Amino acid sequence: MRLGIWAKAVRLSLYAVFRNKSPQPPKGGSKIGEFKSPLGGWGLFLLTTFTGVFLLNYLDSPTAKPVAATERVKQQFSHDLAVFRALIETRFLPLAERSASADSMKTAFLACRRAYKKLEPFAEYYLPATTRLVNGPPLPEIEAEDNRISEPGGLQVIEELIFPEFDVRRRNDLIREIKKLRRELVRYADFEKDTDLTDAHVFDALRLQIFRIITLGISGFDTPRCLNALPEAATSVHTLSTYLSFYNTKTPDFYRLVQILQSTEKHLNQASDFNTFDRFQFITEFANPLSTQVLAFQQQRNIQPFNEIRALRTDAKTLFDTNAFNPDFYAPTVATRSNPAKILLGKKLFSDPVLSAGDDPPGGKRSCASCHQPDKAFTDGLPKNASLSGRGFVRRNTPTLLNAALQNAQFYDLRAQTLENQSSEVIQNVDEMHGSLEYAARTLQQNNVYRAWFEKAFPTLRDSIEPIHIQNALAAYERSLVRLNSRFDRAMREQNNGTGKPLLSTEERLGFNLFMGKAKCGTCHFLPLFNGTVPPVFTQTESEVIGVPVQPNRRQIDPDPGRYALFRLDPLKYAFKTPTVRNIVQTSPYMHNGAYQTLENVLEFYNQGGGRGLGIRLENQTLPTDKLDLTDREQSALLAFLKTLSDHN
Structure with a gap:
């Protein structure tokens, strides 16, 4: 076995499992799912390392029988799953059980989140029900027609227990949620042997992951408290690089793809602040070229996109193509x-x-x-x-x-x-x-x-x-009334207004970046439709409880019960569909009751934290209740951006 392969594998395993290691290695046996390892924490780590060494050596060996790319995808997923489970078992759970250091727990948690991001493309693609309990929103899952409410679980629930501050009185809750997460990961274990994977499936899942980064990742959708969205997006891009490397053709198309992947990952790693990150630049200069090049490389390999009806067309180069949606x-x-x-x-x-x-x-x-x-x-x-x-x-x-x-x-x-x-x-x-x-x-x-x-x-x-x-x-x-050709859309396609000047002003770009970042609008009004239809597969439309008052600034909620009138489930009291904000300048007045006459009033409502921010007692509000603290300049920029979503512009 070549020493280079040994060094690479050990380095990768050390980085993945002990990048931010706890003060002392865990002691005693460890459970993975329902299996109790007799090896202990270090033994489990070494087992994971040697497994990675063996796989890397075998796959790189010139005398080895060629392994199909799809098999390498499965093996990579299984390896990353083992690393994730080891992180939970040997590092995060012991800290939750015994450590008094909140910082150590937060560091371990963030390492677990990055490990999950390596699984996300195929976990979301093949195992969405399980994935909701691994990294779903920290809200009850409601199956209204079945009159059923399921409690949430997973990384986002755990995040709320340790960010912004860990309350030691909730240690037992934290331990319970980590163990729940560990049990859910067992369901991922059959991916390698039970999944009917083709090259077309691989590219489909990877392109959807790019769209997931654009729409959910950089908006902080699944990292609302720890604000670790940008490093996680970098991890996601690195994961794309890993999987696409299995299709290396040593052609200019492949090397062009590698170059875009590297520059995209580098750009995300260099981002210094969640709130000031230029999402407009990221999408137009990095993400759109990346999704376009992945499709081009796929077709160059004669791996055709699926020929089926989807909301987002399978051959859309970007989310902003003129006819991207069907x-x-x-x-x-x-x-x-x-x-x-x-x-x-x-x-x-x-x-x-x-x-x-x-x-x-x-x-x-x-x-x-x-x-x-x-x-x-x-x-x-x-x-x-x-x-x-x-x-x-x-x-x-x-x-x-x-x-x-x-x-x-x-x-x-x-x-x-x-x-x-x-x-x-x-x-x-x-x-x-x-x-x-x-x-x-x-x-x-x-x-x-x-x-x-x-x-x-x-x-x-x-x-x-x-x-x-x-x-x-x-x-x-x-x-036929689909209108996705606003000035914003044309800017996303990097068109100009005929004069060579940018289609969006500096203020309008700031407004978009606020919408997708600090103002948190994009975590409910999802890009690029700006409604509640959840990307990147666009098969589910969400409702929210935001606490609309009977009149602006009144501490009295509008009496319309919303979805609760149809399904008598408490989380649905005052729940309403998240509408589109496209063409919003032409659609006043606003909200289900028409209470707000101007967009300025609407922005201030959200800036205050919705109904609860106004002082309305509303325990089931799903809109974050924290004040956004948007300045007058920032609210003006948001308003300027919203005006770019009009299709007559």
Whole structure:
């Protein structure tokens, strides 16, 4: 065995396991999952080291049988998992059990977080349910339809126990959470033998990890208290380098990729401060070129992206490509996906009051466009629109339909899973349209022009127009209302305004960096859609409890219970969907009750810490309650950035 390989393996293992070692090596036996190691802490460390030595020597040996890249990926994952488990067992757990040094515990915790980041690309890809209990948000997981609440667990829960300060009175809670984490890691152990891994899967997982870094990593989404986001992002990039090295072709494309990976990692390692980090520069100069080059290298290796419908297209070079998103992913069936004829029919129906007609009352009074007005970004400019009868108001503020297709649930309370269901509820709502889909279908059936349009839109239509055809046509039109070409988007594509000058001013760039950093907006309004649809797979839309008052600065919460009205689960009291902030300048007033007339009012609400910051008693608020302490200049910069998200710019 060559000494170079020995030295490399020992150095790597020492760095991974004892980079910030505790004062004394652990003593006695150690558990890994349910297995009690008779070797003790040092024995476990040596076992991990020798395993890495053996693997590195075997894989690098010129006489060894070539090992497929996918097998090397599995072996690397298993090795990194062993290191992670060893860190917990031999370092972090003993400190939690006995140490009085909070700094030592924090150092060990941060080492564990970096070790997790080496597993994240494939853990998130193949084992998302387990991963939620390893590194999920420190909030209960709610399965509303099943009336079930599951307690959170994992690194983010542990983070809250030791940051910013460790409370020795909660030592038992800390120990319990670490042991829970250790048990969850056992579920990762079968990855190597049970996973059907192909080269296409590897590249798919790695590109999603790049998008995860851009959207969640650098925003501090999973490091809200320790603010270790940037070093962890560097670890993630280094992990990408490790896995991509298994596909070394010794070609210019590969060396170009290596160069981008190295410069990206170096840039992150040199970042000195979470709040002042230039995320705009990072995305445009490093992350976007990286995702583009990984795709190019993948295709150069003749490993084609998957040919399947996804929210984020599999062949998108960056998150900001003109057609990066496919709204048809959210259509309930293949048959309900859009076509040009459906869209044109839906646009016509959208403005036709026939949809509010019915046997009782006779005649149509209102169309979809009455409240969703195109010249107001498909809103109505009112806190709440008048009810159809004119006596009182509808229940909630009218939301924009721009980009509404890019979420997996509709309405402020997420009660409709599809746009088809959403249109049905609005049409038949007594206060909103008081129509009848059945009546509208019969009426449209008798109109020869409409009949021809329906037959073109639905080639399989044989007998009569049905309510589902109306619903699907409206949904197809709404799916055509995707607008992702604002000045901000063009800046992310490094376009210019024709004069050679940057598309975003210095103030607007500062506003974006605040949005994704100090102001914490990007941890709920996720880049690049700026709504609650969670990247990088965009299959789940989140709701939050932020504590909106009845009026600005009032210490009284709005009485609308939100999702709690549908599912009587305490964490859902006053929970509402996280809406998009795209085109926000055109969609005032704001919040589900239209309480805030200006963006300045909204920013101040968040700056104060939401409802609890205003003095409202709200135990289940999910919005961080700490004041943001944004200066007037910073709030002005945020406002300037939000204006760049308008698609008419």
